[in-house]
Amino acid sequence: MLKNYRITISYDGTRYDGWQKQKNTENTIQGKLEVLLSRMAGIEISVHGSGRTDAGVHALGQTANFRMDTELSEEELFRAMNEYLPDDIAVLDLRIASERFHSRLSAAGKVYRYRLYVGKGKPVFERKYVWQLSEIPDIDRIREAAGYFIGQHDFKAFCKNHRMKKSTVRCIRRIDVEQSPDGKEIDLTFEGNGFLQNMVRILTGTLVECGLGFREPEQMEEILESGERNRAGRMAPAKGLILIEVKY
């Protein structure tokens, strides 16, 4: 009997071409999962993620679901997946979900974290997971600018330019800006009902420009209103971003 499995996955995105399966590469997280499960099941299995992550972006708690008919128990399937997946992709949790559960459509919100490294010297052990800034941004200016993004807004100016008619309105519930106890890192934590393509990275890039004094926090309002991508800041590198949690 087909069961609907829900999995929570962690991955180091460094060497992958993002979450989503693509025609020209097998090197995606979704691709790795589908190849493994299809081989185990003997028929093609589709894995549905809560959303895409860009090439090089990491996940601590991505959620996905797939339908499969297997005699393995949940514990056995969990172990088998972890054993055969590469060591930079881990299944943290696996359980049978209700028939209606869909990782994308059922999602109520997401939490992303962007890690900025501002210490002296090079972050040898964190180098693949942070964006190193050569100057230290003003944390109060970042917080002030971030305030303009809280609530429901049209984030068209902060997403990859697509000529499509889908809504670009999203609600951001919080953006926490916190410096680590040793002062070497500034972490931006975004929680919202959903995020557009590249949105967290463009928001981060723009906030960093505010923090470094290249922009004024008040400008955020007019950028939002303009809906023009070229009014917003540069996109922050993929490697500093991590999908922390998908909420249901």
Next chain:
Amino acid sequence: MLKNYRITISYDGTRYDGWQKQKNTENTIQGKLEVLLSRMAGIEISVHGSGRTDAGVHALGQTANFRMDTELSEEELFRAMNEYLPDDIAVLDLRIASERFHSRLSAAGKVYRYRLYVGKGKPVFERKYVWQLSEIPDIDRIREAAGYFIGQHDFKAFCKNHRMKKSTVRCIRRIDVEQSPDGKEIDLTFEGNGFLQNMVRILTGTLVECGLGFREPEQMEEILESGERNRAGRMAPAKGLILIEVKY
């Protein structure tokens, strides 16, 4: 004028053949430093480390010194080294030391940490820096066994077998065995006046065998007395080991 520079270095040892320069490979930490400094100085520069680290072993605070005649200030030399070194080798500190300072001969002690991962699932982001155990060792048994190593002993049984006449007596000041707050990691921190080749890894392997019940803590005494490498346990993998600090 030749000055004696003292540097503190951090490196991710994953892709290197250890600290020490070798004839058949340029891919060592010492090699990378010497090639860079020699190019900057226009003559050959020798870099002296506090000691070797094995291939795959990491460092948070390795210490080295070298003599060089340069017009660069310490700050400029520090920046140049960090700019031209690969992103998995960082200079954390650079200063002019007294003429007599020698990173190996002046060293008074060293601190190493060995990280054991005992969580469920795979440590995706820490996979290159921990040794994952499939069973959870008994931390009290590890502590009890570690107690036998404290103080001055002949550690001949716990080092790579060399037919040499150098002393294998060392003094271990402490071995702290601590579980991380989330319970996923057990860290062994060794401090001593010096460590023989592979010694921390063989001690760790033997302690883990005690923790898993394959050996009794009391056996440590007779292994020490025997001086026979084959009486001690298996050597733990290089990747879980990190040189934390060299004391002067």
